[in-house]
Amino acid sequence: MQMHQTARNDLLLDVRNLETHFFGEDSVTRALGGISFQVKKGETLGVVGESGCGKSVTALSILRLLPKVSARTVGGEVRFHGRDLLDLSDREMRKIRGDQIAMIFQEPMTSLNPVYTVGRQIAEAVQIHTKASRSAAMKKAEEMLRLVRIADPERRVNNYPHEMSGGMRQRAMIAMALACSPELLIADEPTTALDVTIQAQILRLIVDLKERTGTAVMFITHDLGVVAETCQRVIVMYAGRIVEQANVIDLFARPAHPYTQGLMRSVPDRRRGRQRRLPEIPGIVPSLREPIVGCSFAPRCPFAIDICREKRPPFLDVGSSHAAACWRAEEVMGA
Amino acid sequence: MNGPLLKVENLTKHYALGSGIFKKSIPVIRAVEGVSFCVEAGETLCIVGESGCGKSTVARLLMRLVEPTGGRVLIDGTDIAGLKKAALHAWRRRMQMVFQDPYSSLNPRLTAGQIITEPVENFERLSRKQRQAFAAELLRKVGMSPEMMHRLPSELSGGQRQRLGIARALSLNPSLIIADEAVSALDVSVQAQILNLLLDLQQQMGIAFVFISHDLGVVEHIGHRVAVMYLGRIVELAPCEALFAKPIHPYTEALIAAAPVPDPTRARLEAPVEGEVPSPINPPSGCAFHPRCPLAVERCRIDVPPLVPMADGRVVACHVRAPATDIPAQPAAAANPP
Numbered sequence: 001m002q003m004h005q006t007a008r009n010d011l012l013l014d015v016r017n018l019e020t021h022f023f024g025e026d027s028v029t030r031a032l033g034g035i036s037f038q039v040k041k042g043e044t045l046g047v048v049g050e051s052g053c054g055k056s057v058t059a060l061s062i063l064r065l066l067p068k069v070s071a072r073t074v075g076g077e078v079r080f081h082g083r084d085l086l087d088l089s090d091r092e093m094r095k096i097r098g099d100q101i102a103m104i105f106q107e108p109m110t111s112l113n114p115v116y117t118v119g120r121q122i123a124e125a126v127q128i129h130t131k132a133s134r135s136a137a138m139k140k141a142e143e144m145l146r147l148v149r150i151a152d153p154e155r156r157v158n159n160y161p162h163e164m165s166g167g168m169r170q171r172a173m174i175a176m177a178l179a180c181s182p183e184l185l186i187a188d189e190p191t192t193a194l195d196v197t198i199q200a201q202i203l204r205l206i207v208d209l210k211e212r213t214g215t216a217v218m219f220i221t222h223d224l225g226v227v228a229e230t231c232q233r234v235i236v237m238y239a240g241r242i243v244e245q246a247n248v249i250d251l252f253a254r255p256a257h258p259y260t261q262g263l264m265r266s267v268p269d270r271r272r273g274r275q276r277r278l279p280e281i282p283g284i285v286p287s288l289r290e291p292i293v294g295c296s297f298a299p300r301c302p303f304a305i306d307i308c309r310e311k312r313p314p315f316l317d318v319g320s321s322h323a324a325a326c327w328r329a330e331e332v333m334g335a
Numbered sequence: 336m337n338g339p340l341l342k343v344e345n346l347t348k349h350y351a352l353g354s355g356i357f358k359k360s361i362p363v364i365r366a367v368e369g370v371s372f373c374v375e376a377g378e379t380l381c382i383v384g385e386s387g388c389g390k391s392t393v394a395r396l397l398m399r400l401v402e403p404t405g406g407r408v409l410i411d412g413t414d415i416a417g418l419k420k421a422a423l424h425a426w427r428r429r430m431q432m433v434f435q436d437p438y439s440s441l442n443p444r445l446t447a448g449q450i451i452t453e454p455v456e457n458f459e460r461l462s463r464k465q466r467q468a469f470a471a472e473l474l475r476k477v478g479m480s481p482e483m484m485h486r487l488p489s490e491l492s493g494g495q496r497q498r499l500g501i502a503r504a505l506s507l508n509p510s511l512i513i514a515d516e517a518v519s520a521l522d523v524s525v526q527a528q529i530l531n532l533l534l535d536l537q538q539q540m541g542i543a544f545v546f547i548s549h550d551l552g553v554v555e556h557i558g559h560r561v562a563v564m565y566l567g568r569i570v571e572l573a574p575c576e577a578l579f580a581k582p583i584h585p586y587t588e589a590l591i592a593a594a595p596v597p598d599p600t601r602a603r604l605e606a607p608v609e610g611e612v613p614s615p616i617n618p619p620s621g622c623a624f625h626p627r628c629p630l631a632v633e634r635c636r637i638d639v640p641p642l643v644p645m646a647d648g649r650v651v652a653c654h655v656r657a658p659a660t661d662i663p664a665q666p667a668a669a670a671n672p673p
Contacts, residue, residue: 050522051493165611195385196549200593200607222522225552225595248599266527267597268556270579275557277534278527284492 012184012216013039013062018076020054020061027289031057033240034076036315039184044210044217046231046248048224050263052285053237055220059186063103064093080184099129102177106189108169112161119145119157122176129180144175148205167198174205181213188220203230224267228252233321236260239296240288242315246322254333256324258301261332295327303328303335338412339373340510340543341397341430346370346406348392352616364615366392368567369406376510377541381554381575383590384564387612390547393564394515397545398432399423410511428458431504435516437496441488447474448484451502458507473502477532494525501532505540513545518553530557551594555579563587566615566623569642573649583651586624622654630655 020032032054039045047055060066061073064085078085080101085093097103105111113121122144123137132140138157145153148171161169170190177185187206191199207230210217219231227234227248234251236244236259244257255261262281283300286292295301298308305328313327326332348367367389374380382390395401397408399415407414415426431454434440441450448470452461461469471481477498488496497517504512514533518526534557536542548554554561558575563584571584582588589608610627613619619626625635634654642650643657651657 050524167611195612196551196593197385197589197608198611199595201609203595204607223595224523224597228597228599228601229595252597252599263523264597266524268527268530268552269597270555274555274575275534277531278556280528280531281524284494 010040011038012041012080013218014077014079015058015062016077016079018058018061018073018078020057020066020071020073022071024070024289029288030291031071031240031288032061032073033288033292035237035240035242036076037235037242037245039216039218041183042210042214042216043233044207044219044231046227046234047218047220047237048222048227048234048263049237050222050285052239052288054240055237056188057240058237059103059188059218059220063097063101063186065097065103095129098125098177098182099180100182101184101186102180102182103186103188104170104173104177104190106192108166108173109161111173112169114161117158117160118164118172119159122157122172122179125176126179140179141175144179145172147178147209148172148175150175167194167202170194170198170202171205174202174209178209178213178215182215184216184218185210186218186220189222190219191226192221192223199226206230224252224264236263239286239292241296241325243297243326244324245315246319250319250322254319254322256318256322256329256333257297257326258303258328258332259297260324261335262300295325303332340376340378340411341374341545342407342409342412343373343393343397344371344407344409346393346396346408347404348389348396348401349404362616365567365618366615367396367403370564370567370569371406372562372569372572374511374543374545377537377543378559379537379544379546379557381546381548381558381561382564383548383551383554383561385549385590385612387566387615388564389567389615390564391515394432394513394545394547397513398427398430424457428507429509430511430513431507431509433497433500433504433512433514433517435519437493437500437520438488440500441496443488445487446484447479447486447488447491447499450488450499451484451506454503454506469506473506476505476536477502478528492525493521494528497521497525497529498532501529501536505536508540509542511543511545513547515547516549517546519548519550526553533557551579551591563590566612566618568623568639568652569650570624570653571649571651572642573651574647577647577649583645583649583656584624584653585628585630585656589627622652 016036017034018032019034022029022031049055062078073086119138119141122141126132126137126140142153142157145156150156150168150171191202221227231248233247235242238259244260255264265279266281281300286296294309294311295313298304307327313325315323315325317323318329346367347369350364350366352362370393382393384390396403403416408416410426410429418426451473452466452470470484474481474483479498518529521529555575561575561578562569562572565586571587582591593607608627621637622635622640625631632655640652640654641659642652643659644650
């Protein structure tokens with residue numbers, strides 16, 4: 001173990017075979033079917049996929065924020081600095097959340113407390129994780145608001161969330177998340193609810209802050225454009241599994257999984273001509289309530305052959321730090 | 336038929352905030368301020384802009400779901416703003432709307448078949464057999480199997496629900512469909528299916544679209560002409576290709592630069608436009624974009640720039656990039672396709 005760690009001391013988060021199920025009245029939804037990936041120190045990892053692919057469940061499973069009644073992580077490990085987060089007590093976990101791993105959500109209005117000022121909420125996070133005094137924490141809050149480029153931070157610390165615009169609230173959320181200098185920031189669709197010009201500002205802010213603070217970022221999004229602009233490495237998810245993993249340049253240049261390829265081609269792109277029919281991915285995503293035999297994408301896949309419907313493809317290297325779960329990855333990359 | 340299918344002249348909508356019995360002046364939201372454009376038969380006019388720019392209010396004004404404060408909406412030359420209830424009812428056949436959220440715009444208690452035949456039954460009685468045949472035909476048109484007519488909306492996927500919304504709009508055989516963020520709530524792979532459907536329908540049936548969206552990639556893909564709105568006004572209206580190849584208004588430029596492009600090899604652009612969209616209750620004087628505009632000069636703070644026609648058939652409202660000449664500026668309707 002020790003050997004393993006020193007050899008890979010740039011490793012921050014190591015997720016192995018993570019499996020999360022949701023329990024309904026008479027059904028089990030296999031939201032995560034055993035996923036493995038790593039986040040290195042200081043890198044930005046993109047997690048892409050469409051609704052229901054398990055990208056948000058991955059984040060919530062890592063931070064153990066799933067609703068206890070209906071969901072459970074039933075297998076796997078989440079190693080953070082070598083320690084399995086799934087083994088920690090609730091108290092130990094609370095110390096890690098917000099301190100070493102922070103998270104920002106899509107809708108900042110619902111993740112900020114409406115009855116406290118923004119400054120007080122940031123200060124609270126600081127006080128919980130450091131032994132700072134109230135006034136020092138408030139000073140820190142002001143400093144954080146300045147860092148996320150909110151104009152007039154002296155005045156804005158005393159604002160309630162409703163007194164801020166959507167873009168400013170998301171900035172405040174980022175300020176709160178970064179207040180304790182976490183090593184990992186998990187951002188779940190942080191710009192999806194924002195207008196494009198505000199989105200551009202926030203993306204730029206996240207990239208700048210990442211470079212200044214060295215925080216690793218796990219960036220969850222459905223938007224391939226956002227991935228291309230912000231991430232270094234990307235994992236693509238489909239039906240609760242990772243189907244492809246690559247650095248961002250390789251992924252866009254030569255997607256190796258038919259789903260990744262289909263996803264990229266279905267985005268309108270001027271280089272392929274306007275007013276043309278877009279290539280579609282036929283069909284719909286499979287239900288995760290039934291066990292899936294073979295590759296979960298096979299029913300929609302133009303490359304599918306018999307083996308795809310019978311045996312689940314292993315996750316195999318198709319290049320340096322580029323891997324895909326597809327029996328026909330080579331043909332896909334040539335197409 | 337002569338003249339455009341839809342002609343919008345100087346359309347304006349102000350919302351009063353509160354009743355103001357005790358106040359001297361009631362604050363007013365200037366949601367839409369003097370908007371003019373035309374839509375030809377079979378054409379797609381896109382309206383883009385960010386939240387609060389008035390694009391959805393324009394959609395509602397076109398359908399007369401809200402009453403305009405001023406201006407005219409002419410369909411085939413008839414002003415629908417002046418129509419009484421019964422006459423308006425008849426005109427609604429010509430124009431239908433598709434909404435953003437297929438979850439909240441379909442009645443959860445009706446079957447798919449009932450939902451899509453309901454508009455027609457407002458106008459004529461159908462026998463059970465006729466209704467079934469009609470529903471089956473509509474479902475086929477939007478790429479769904481006729482067996483789906485017995486399903487409830489809750490038993491359909493998001494993409495299927497949006498298809499249903501489109502089938503409902505098609506049921507009256509309209510000449511114009513107003514689509515307000517019709518693909519925004521959908522996943523990209525489903526979005527592609529719906530965009531293809533809209534393109535097919537336009538080709539087969541010659542339907543014109545007013546397509547309202549914040550997604551520039553989608554707009555560039557399906558639009559013939561594009562109107563860019565900022566704080567209630569059109570700032571640029573141009574043929575789609577020209578607009579994306581060479582935006583003239585600084586806001587259009589900022590908007591296009593801000594849209595993320597799915598190409599990691601593309602060089603990162605310089606700093607995005609600063610600041611946020613101001614409140615429409617108290618919009619900036621002069622050109623509403625001036626506080627964020629890198630090109631703003633003194634005049635931009637004082638005068639509202641008029642829409643000035645340019646050589647390539649577009650109109651632009653910018654003192655710097657499109658200064659008004661001595662020739663009296665033509666109204667915005669000048670930006671018609673040849």
